[in-house]
Amino acid sequence: MNEQRKDILDMLAEGRITVVEAERLIVALERNQPPTAPGPDARPKGTAKYLRVVVDAVEDGEPARVNVRVPLQLLRAGVRLAALIPPQALGKVNAELNKSGMPFDLTQLKPEQLEALVDHLDEMTVEVDQPDATVRVFCE
Amino acid sequence: MPQLLTVRVERPDGRPVRVRVPVLPVIVVLSPVVVLVALVAAVACLVHRVSVVRAFGTGWRIVSALPGTRVDIAQGRTAVLVAIR
Incomplete structure (x- = not known):
């Protein structure tokens, strides 16, 4: 809540x-406020085209930077590869995952679910801040 | 379909090396190899009981989605950039 709006509500509370x-004052206040600048959140959902991974770090005293831009279409095409994996290969992968303590059944993972996951990446932002490294994963 | 692959390498001595590869002419030049690879891939699909049409369809989708991909890695004075347009 901004300061002016708070003042109006205070005056109302004090009678x-x-x-x-x-109400008139609040309407006038809203009319006079400049439109907010469009930020990343202002982007309509589903319009992101790229997944970006940006890593800034310091390694051996030298600045290091990784900047990767991957089209979301490429991810969508990539998840279709999962449908091509032969069932016997999935069985072997499941067995190895179980051995490693990850009881995960890949046969239950459907391409439609993966596509839905990629579709919702649009709304995802991951930021990791460490003293010597920063990682940002987002869509644009 | 990708048109141009750009690879740029910056060495510690500051000399950049830039290579631009026009994808289509290279594929045309390497077409005998491409056909051979496609045949091997088709046989591999049949051996593993994977639909050849689906496999090639997915492969084509992946290749078509490549434009716009950009990988930029820099450490100190060394940098590598790979961009597909």
């Missing part, structure tokens, strides 16, 4: 202005 006057 210095009526409800109608408070």
Whole structure:
């Protein structure tokens, strides 16, 4: 809540202005406010084209930077590869995952679910801040 | 379909090396190899009981989605950039 709006509500609470006057003041206040600048959140959903991974780090005293841009279409095409994996190969992978303590059944993972996952990447932002490294994963 | 592959390498001595590879002419030049690879891939699909049409369809989708991909890695004065347009 901004300061001016708070002042109007305070005046209303103290009985210095009526409800109608408070409403008029708030409407006038909203009319006079400049439009907010469009930020990353202002982007309509589903319009992201790329997945970006940006890593800034310091290694051996030298600055290191990794900047990867992957089209989301490429991810969508990639998840279709999962449908091509032969069932016997999935069985072997499941067995190895179980051995490693990850009881995960890859046969239950459907391409449609993976595509839905890629579709919702649009709304995802991951930021990791470490003293010597920063990682950002987002869509644009 | 990718048109141009750009690889740029910056060495510690500051000399950049830039290579631009026009994808289509290279594929045309290497077409005998491409056909051979496609045949081997088709046989591998049949051996593993994977639909050849689906496999090639997925492969084509992946290749078509490559434009716009950009990988930029820099450490100190060394940098590598790979961009597909």
